[in-house]
Amino acid sequence: MVSPHPQLTKVTQRVIERSKPSRAAYLARIDRAQGKFPARGVLSCANLAHGFAGLEGKEKLAIKTIREPNIGIVSSYNEMLSAHAPYKNFPDIIKAAARENGGVAQFAGGVPAMCDGVTQGNAGMELSLFSREVIAMSTAVALTHNMFDAALCLGVCDKIVPGLLIGALQFGHLPTIFVPAGPMTSGLSNDDKAKIRQKFACGEVGRDALLEAEAAAYHGHGTCTFYGTANSNQMLMEVMGLHLPGSAFVHPHTPLRDALTAQAARHVLDLTAERGNYTPIGHVIDEKAIVNGIVGLLATGGSTNHTLHLVAIARAAGIVIDWDDFDTLSQAVPLLARVYPNGKADVNHFHAAGGMAFLIRNLLEDGLMHEDVNTVAGRGLSHYTEEPKLIDGKLTWTPGAADSHDTAVLRSIKEPFQPDGGLRLMQGKLGRGVIKISAVAAQHRKVKAPAIVFDSQEAVQEAFDRGELKRDFVAVVRFQGARANGMPELHRLTPLLGVLQDQGFHVALVTDGRMSGASGKVPAVIHISPEALLQGPIGKVQTGDTIVIDAEAGVLDVEIDAATWAARAVAQPAHQAENEVGFGRELFGVFRASAAPAEHGASVFGPMIGEIHELQKQGA
Structure with a gap:
């Protein structure tokens, strides 16, 4: 063995x-x-x-x-x-x-x-x-x-x-x-589907073409x-x-x-x-x-x-x-x-x-x-x-197969696509998060750019539609954690940021929300813990702050002097009530109120089945 x-x-x-x-x-x-x-x-x-x-x-x-x-x-x-x-x-x-x-x-x-x-x-x-x-x-x-x-x-x-x-x-x-x-x-390839989505985001094709592409992929x-x-x-x-x-x-x-x-x-x-x-x-x-x-x-x-x-x-x-x-x-x-x-x-x-x-x-x-x-x-x-x-x-x-039948898709341990895994722990002044870099090209894994702060993905879409995002920036989308609004996936942002990256801008996403398994070519530091609603430091970021992302080194930081950063208060959500009613959200208030931080699984069961370790770390 x-x-x-x-x-x-x-x-x-x-x-x-x-x-x-x-x-x-x-x-x-x-x-x-x-x-x-x-x-x-x-x-x-x-x-x-x-x-x-x-x-x-x-x-x-x-x-x-x-x-x-x-x-x-x-x-x-x-x-x-x-x-x-x-x-x-x-x-x-x-x-x-x-x-x-x-x-x-x-x-x-x-x-x-x-x-x-x-x-x-x-x-x-x-x-x-x-x-x-x-x-x-x-x-x-x-x-x-x-x-x-x-x-x-x-x-x-x-x-x-x-x-x-x-x-x-x-x-x-x-x-x-x-x-x-x-x-x-297999239907329409995922790559072709993604291209149609980006064209729709830019207004180059209409909804009919988009729907046909989606239906050909999910068929x-x-x-x-x-x-x-x-x-x-x-x-x-x-x-x-x-x-x-x-x-x-x-x-x-x-x-x-x-x-x-x-x-x-x-x-x-x-x-x-x-x-x-x-x-x-x-x-x-x-x-x-x-x-x-x-x-x-x-x-x-x-x-x-x-x-x-x-x-x-x-x-x-x-x-x-x-x-x-x-x-x-x-x-x-x-x-x-x-x-x-x-x-x-x-x-x-x-x-x-x-x-x-x-x-x-x-x-x-x-x-x-x-x-x-x-x-x-x-x-x-x-x-x-x-x-x-x-x-x-x-x-x-x-x-099973002794050799890969297609080395463009699956490789042996002797000739991997890259020598390490596709996931990185990111940490710094903004807390701890994760990034999936296996889909991110090497030239996009380091971004240093001003923050633009948003409290929803809809706000990002609106800024994109107004033409305000044609520049280098890091979208900081906060109040998307489990306590705030159930931690939804933010896939509406993928085509938008992908378009801007293709246009030559240095862009990235930092959020206490999720992007899931479809996290793509744009660097996205997600699951920031603790989340903004739990007084996480992501809530301190202001538009114009310089954000530093180095996915290779696991660095997530903001360039600001320590005294100024320490003195800043965590922002409060402006539209929290909107995330608490409608479409059954009222029934899930007890879940939002008791959800553990992302690093603990964002689960409501944590206190019952896993908190002994945390109490030990705290010396309780």
């Missing part, structure tokens, strides 16, 4: 050490939860009768007799989202497969699944991040009936997978497999094909051992996809307590699995949203990570993939070039991932160097 890389060992050991109290408490909690098998055997007759009253036939009899393990299905199916529409028929596939392996399955509950692509730039986007918490709670509601011996979680996109995982980890005694639906087939069932948060989620479920190997990027409505779905149902039954291979999700997601997740994110140039989500997921399992861990690993993990927005290819090209099996093999061979981990496929991450195939109608796994 290859020895772990020193940086991997260093980060893993400090994560284990700082997590000891909270992780021990978590493991003790889930061990207590694993009681009598089957789980429903502890229920009274009245409880149990309620639990099977809605069923018919063999499923009803199987649950009533309390002999067979029962799978709880938690699904994000809805027909509005292309990524989740394929889940419509999955429960029938799962139930049939469960019967084949001596078990039974019930649809335990649905979780909401909103689409950032639909809500982008609209009021509904201010509910997006907190939908993660709603999904986690909905997962808990689905599983809380104590009817289930295992679970299958059906979800794909941005907040859905993190929410499902946070919820499932509260039932860490249950074996759980995540069941993906797969990406849509059918499956995830969007760029490497945003949805597809980063699928990568993470593979490297953290929660998918069946190689299942992330298989298209919906194909024989292989259906075979993998059926096998997930059969296999999760074999992981239950009665069958001698008990593998609960709380033992799969441990410190090494979380570190593997960070490595996978860095090696693929994945979504910056996971500097929030991975932190929140880890805390749900009693594990404490921070942005220093991301930054330390980024110094050692090379960039092995170029998928839009980090390149021109989409996830289908990545999968065809060798995909996850090739990626994981290379990282394992260089000691950059932990092999000795629990997975739903068995002990050892090496299971994930294989890929599924249908041979004579039978699902089998064969060794």
Whole structure:
């Protein structure tokens, strides 16, 4: 076995050490939860009768007799989202497969699944991040009936997978497999789509042309094909051992996809307590699995949203990570993939070039991932160097590609696209934030320019439309954090700033909001923590201040003398009330009021599942 890389060992050991109290408490909690098998055997007759009253036939009899393990299905199916529409028929596939392996399955509950692509730039986007918490709670509601011996979680996109995982980890005694639906087939290229968006922003094409381009890109069932948060989620479920190997990027409505779905149902039954291979999700997601997740994110140039989500997921399992861990690993993990927005290819090209099996093999061979981990496929991450195939109608796994089939998309550890990861921790007088530089050309990674301060992305759009932004500047967009307005993604700014950069201006973005996995070619320092509404120093910046961004060195600063800076007060939001009402925002006031800082995952669950480390640091 290859020895772990020193940086991997260093980060893993400090994560284990700082997590000891909270992780021990978590493991003790889930061990207590694993009681009598089957789980429903502890229920009274009245409880149990309620639990099977809605069923018919063999499923009803199987649950009533309390002999067979029962799978709880938690699904994000809805027909509005292309990524989740394929889940419509999955429960029938799962139930049939469960019967084949001596078990039974019930649809335990649905979780909401909103689409950032639909809500982008609209009021509904201010509910997006907190939908993660709603999904986690909905997962808990689905599983809380104590009817289930295992679970299958059906979800794909941005907040859905993190929410499902946070919820499932509260039932860490249950074996759980995540069941993906797969990406849509390739349509209009992401690069061509981005060009049409920029032309529309400049008034060169009309709305009809823009809509046709968008419809040609987003044209059918499956995830969007760029490497945003949805597809980063699928990568993470593979490297953290929660998918069946190689299942992330298989298209919906194909024989292989259906075979993998059926096998997930059969296999999760074999992981239950009665069958001698008990593998609960709380033992799969441990410190090494979380570190593997960070490595996978860095090696693929994945979504910056996971500097929030991975932190929140880890805390749900009693594990404490921070942005220093991301930054330390980024110094050692090379960039092995170029998928839009980090390149021109989409996830289908990545999968065809060798995909996850090739990626994981290379990282394992260089000691950059932990092999000795629990997975739903068995002990050892090496299971994930294989890929599924249908041979004579039978699902089998064969060794993945030894060589990349397209080195413009996917490379080996010996010839990476760049020697370090695509993420940087940025810090200085304005606080701490992150930047995704894998998509930013080297000549744009350093910007020194006057600040123009905005309190909304709409204000940036208005200034652009007035022609006021044709110059070098850093857009400081504040009051976009979780406490202020739910931390929406600010994608309306991407085409505008991209146009200005293409015109030769030195531009950048600094914000306490999000830009997500679609962060592109313009340098954007995001997730500034603490946010302005928490008295973060980003709230001190004034228009005209000189902002210094050096993404290579991790510097985020403002050129101002210390006394003047210390004397400045943090600005107050002028339009805070507008972010508190309308489109359901009233219902989320309790979330905004209690959200943790971005570096703690921007989660409302932080005080419950991860604050021991913070209290220790403060000497409490």
